[in-house]
Amino acid sequence: MFAGHDTVSSATTFALYLIGRHPEVQHKLHEELNQVFGSDRDRPVTPDDIQRLEYLSCVVKESLRLLPSAPLLGREIEEDVNMCGTTIPKGTTVFIGIFWLHRDPKQFPDPEKFDPDRFLSHNMKGRHNFAFIPFSAGHRNCIGQKFALMEEKVILATILRKLNVTSLQSISELGLTYELVLRSTEGIKVKLSIR
Numbered sequence: 001m002f003a004g005h006d007t008v009s010s011a012t013t014f015a016l017y018l019i020g021r022h023p024e025v026q027h028k029l030h031e032e033l034n035q036v037f038g039s040d041r042d043r044p045v046t047p048d049d050i051q052r053l054e055y056l057s058c059v060v061k062e063s064l065r066l067l068p069s070a071p072l073l074g075r076e077i078e079e080d081v082n083m084c085g086t087t088i089p090k091g092t093t094v095f096i097g098i099f100w101l102h103r104d105p106k107q108f109p110d111p112e113k114f115d116p117d118r119f120l121s122h123n124m125k126g127r128h129n130f131a132f133i134p135f136s137a138g139h140r141n142c143i144g145q146k147f148a149l150m151e152e153k154v155i156l157a158t159i160l161r162k163l164n165v166t167s168l169q170s171i172s173e174l175g176l177t178y179e180l181v182l183r184s185t186e187g188i189k190v191k192l193s194i195r
């Protein structure tokens with residue numbers, strides 16, 4: 001359940017929450033959806049549509065940066081590792097704090113700001129390859145990432161073609177909790193209205 005289901009539901013819920021907090025982002029998304037779907041609000045989303053929804057792709061990535069479904073990964077060190085002059089002995093359990101890594105101001109200036117434009121290709125030049133790792137990286141990275149991103153985009157495009165979303169809580173009111181998957185202890189309260 002962790003791998004394929006809870007992660008996508010966490011990511012999609014938080015993306016919808018962030019869109020509902022940022023009317024200017026939602027406006028741009030609605031414009032892009034109008035361009036791709038015209039007035040048709042019912043037909044299924046196709047792989048070709050997904051390719052064309054570039055701004056939606058940036059929104060999904062920026063949401064995974066700020067509120068990553070897997071905020072923390074654990075690893076057991078199999079051999080002594082020298083890191084910046086300090087030896088981490090074999091057998092140590094280390095944690096990789098993806099939630100905090102994604103807030104490195106050198107890689108993401110003004111890191112708490114929700115700004116999907118960070119993921120436009122011309123804004124990504126010079127960014128470290130491992131600055132953004134919502135699906136982990138290396139040999140044991142997520143095998144479902146392409147499927148997950150597609151699922152998320154289909155759900156968001158389907159909802160936002162028909163609805164406006166307004167989020168009613170600030171981020172600090174969500175009561176973020178870091179278990180295996182990022183959650184809100186308070187639930188996420190949004191108001192939906194027909195476009």
Ligand code: HEM
Nearest residue numbers: 003004007008011069070073134135136140142143144148
């Ligand atoms: C937004 C959605 C998702 C996120 C953020 C996500 C994130 C991750 C992360 C961070 C890992 C590494 C965990 C670790 O090493 O401790 C992982 C592993 C994995 N994920 Fe995902 N995942 C998502 C969706 C999916 C989906 C949809 C599937 C399957 C269809 C999937 C299947 C897996 C599997 C099987 C692994 C283990 C890979 C291995 O250990 O070799 N994930 N995922």
